[in-house]
Amino acid sequence: MNPEATTNPAERLRDYGLRVTAQRRAILSAFGAPEAGHLSADEIHASVSAELPELARATVYNTLNEFVRAGLLRRIDGFGSALFDRNVDLGHHHFHCLGCGGLFDVRPTGAAAVSLSDPGFEVERTEIVFRGRCSECATA
């Protein structure tokens, strides 16, 4: 289904015209599977530091920006610090739990039908954020 699913990090980087370095491979692996969570720059830095203690914060930021520019990651704002999502698939949206602060991927029904009647706007993408309580926080 997804052509990237079987590609390893190094090839993926080359495919996107980025040089392959240990830091970039490590940062990319920090996301684990494409379904992995949404990570902040800080979490990534912490996670990769175990493997590469020298890794500078600035490099994490620079690299993440490169990845976003290349389309390898998706950036999500509005949650304090920026989060990065390995799941680039448009059509998936987010649920933000007001209880625990967690962020979940969701696929709402009817999302495709949402549109602007005003022809003055050229819509490129549509992002939907639901806020409320996740199952754990709702019962608690």
Next chain:
Amino acid sequence: MNPEATTNPAERLRDYGLRVTAQRRAILSAFGAPEAGHLSADEIHASVSAELPELARATVYNTLNEFVRAGLLRRIDGFGSALFDRNVDLGHHHFHCLGCGGLFDVRPTGAAAVSLSDPGFEVERTEIVFRGRCSECATA
């Protein structure tokens, strides 16, 4: 239609359980009509400074947070610095122009039909952001 429309700032503050001070009245007026734009803390500080040169940035931030907590303003994240929207009406959403960076209020069709089929999530509100080009940037 809207009971607030005819209420003056002072009453409005009292209604929300907030003390009425010159600073708060000024900050609230900075938004002008309820349809006024989306302002950043910095823009508000600049705007009110003309009237109250003493006004501290910290006060602007504190006050805006109070207002949001009281439901008087709506906070919009994801555009660099936080923006504050006098239009609290849910059901109105936003269009973000990738050309000029402008933020516009929109009322998309079909928005009411968007929902999560997953019953585990208790949705409280739904926020939709469209990104693309506004009429000016599209023709340029």
Next chain:
DNA sequence: CTCCGTGCAAAGATTTTGCAGGAAC
């Protein structure tokens, strides 16, 4: 060999917090 990526440090920007005086109620 050339250029890009990295580390380091420093700067920038945004937002929050501690504290004492003063105003609102």
Next chain:
DNA sequence: GTTCCTGCAAAATCTTTGCACGGAG
């Protein structure tokens, strides 16, 4: 008279930028 708000300053985050070295291509 209390309590909350304000101003000031300082701190805490988060993120970007300048520069010289070193590794990728």
